[in-house]
Amino acid sequence: MDDATLIAQVQAGNDHANRFLIEKYKNLIWHMVVRMVDQTEDAEDLCQEIFLRVFRDIGKFRGESKLSTWIGAIAYNMSISYLRRKGKNIMVSVDDYLPEASQKPAVESADEAIDKSSMKKIVHRVIDSLPVQYRTVITLFYLEELSYKEIEEITGMPDGTIKSYLNRGRQAIREGVLQLVPDMRPELTGTR
Amino acid sequence: MDPENDRFKELDALITEALKEKPEWELSLSFTDTLLRKVEKRLTWRELIREFAMKTGIVAGALIILTVCLIFPVRESINPFLLLVVDHWQLVAGAGFLILFTFFSDQVLLKFYSKQRLFSDPRS
Numbered sequence: 249m250d251d252a253t254l255i256a257q258v259q260a261g262n263d264h265a266n267r268f269l270i271e272k273y274k275n276l277i278w279h280m281v282v283r284m285v286d287q288t289e290d291a292e293d294l295c296q297e298i299f300l301r302v303f304r305d306i307g308k309f310r311g312e313s314k315l316s317t318w319i320g321a322i323a324y325n326m327s328i329s330y331l332r333r334k335g336k337n338i339m340v341s342v343d344d345y346l347p348e349a350s351q352k353p354a355v356e357s358a359d360e361a362i363d364k365s366s367m368k369k370i371v372h373r374v375i376d377s378l379p380v381q382y383r384t385v386i387t388l389f390y391l392e393e394l395s396y397k398e399i400e401e402i403t404g405m406p407d408g409t410i411k412s413y414l415n416r417g418r419q420a421i422r423e424g425v426l427q428l429v430p431d432m433r434p435e436l437t438g439t440r
Numbered sequence: 441m442d443p444e445n446d447r448f449k450e451l452d453a454l455i456t457e458a459l460k461e462k463p464e465w466e467l468s469l470s471f472t473d474t475l476l477r478k479v480e481k482r483l484t485w486r487e488l489i490r491e492f493a494m495k496t497g498i499v500a501g502a503l504i505i506l507t508v509c510l511i512f513p514v515r516e517s518i519n520p521f522l523l524l525v526v527d528h529w530q531l532v533a534g535a536g537f538l539i540l541f542t543f544f545s546d547q548v549l550l551k552f553y554s555k556q557r558l559f560s561d562p563r564s
Binding site: 261263266267270271274275278279282283291292295296299300303304364367368371372375386390391418421422425 | 451452454455456457458459460461462463464465466467468471472474475476478479480482483
């Protein structure tokens with residue numbers, strides 16, 4: 249079902265179209281929200297609010313962008329509003345970001361074996377500690393596999409900013425992982 | 441091949457793999473059904489309010505037209521009636537509110553709550 253047909257059916261009050269729209273876009277919204285908001289109970293409520301807004305405003309969709317990016321933009325703006333309401337500082341620069349510097353390293357000694365899944369958990373810990381814009385851009389690019397243009401439409405950030413967030417975010421993740429797994433550092437310092 | 445470079449590539453590959461992984465938490469299984477019920481409720485409420493506003497508008501419009509039609513032929517004798525209405529405006533406003541509230545309850549509240557039972561029990 250293409251976007252125009254889906255929108256027409258939703259506006260006509262077709263239950264199956266409503267269900268189809270939710271099923272089609274719930275993962276996009278959930279991934280964005282859970283990475284941005286970071287609290288699962290609130291995240292699910294926020295997802296519902298986002299969908300209710302989508303159903304309310306779907307008549308305003310003019311087809312100038314893809315439906316997915318229009319829905320993504322609603323999810324992004326509502327998540328940012330939610331964070332502002334909660335008093336979270338959303339404009340933190342990655343230069344000010346210290347990847348869990350005060351925490352103990354995840355691995356104490358080089359003898360301690362660290363498997364792939366543990367390493368991934370460490371990577372996710374570092375991602376969760378990144379500023380919200382970085383998490384959003386990284387999620388949309390890597391997880392949702394959206395193009396720069398689509399990310400631009402969702403977040404309203406210029407192309408250059410998105411690329412910069414991706415590069416600096418990735419760099420920050422690498423540094424964060426090395427900080428949490430110090431036994432990797434001596435071997436890697438020569439290449440950095 | 442430089443083993444340090446290999447480890448570095450390995451770490452980069454691992455980061456990319458982790459970035460492409462779905463979040464650990466998932467939406468509840470009932471998410472779609474719960475949301476659809478909410479959407480249905482809101483749409484029903486909006487529709488009932490719209491119908492109520494239209495019906496009220498039609499009745500009010502008809503009453504205004506009727507009043508104007510009645511007032512014009514008997515302009516001279518209408519003054520005492522208007523004075524009576526003005527003197528007892530609280531009573532008139534109260535009666536108007538009561539009629540409107542009864543109409544609202546019948547057209548919106550009762551219909552909404554009877555439909556809500558269907559939302560909460562989809563089998564019925």
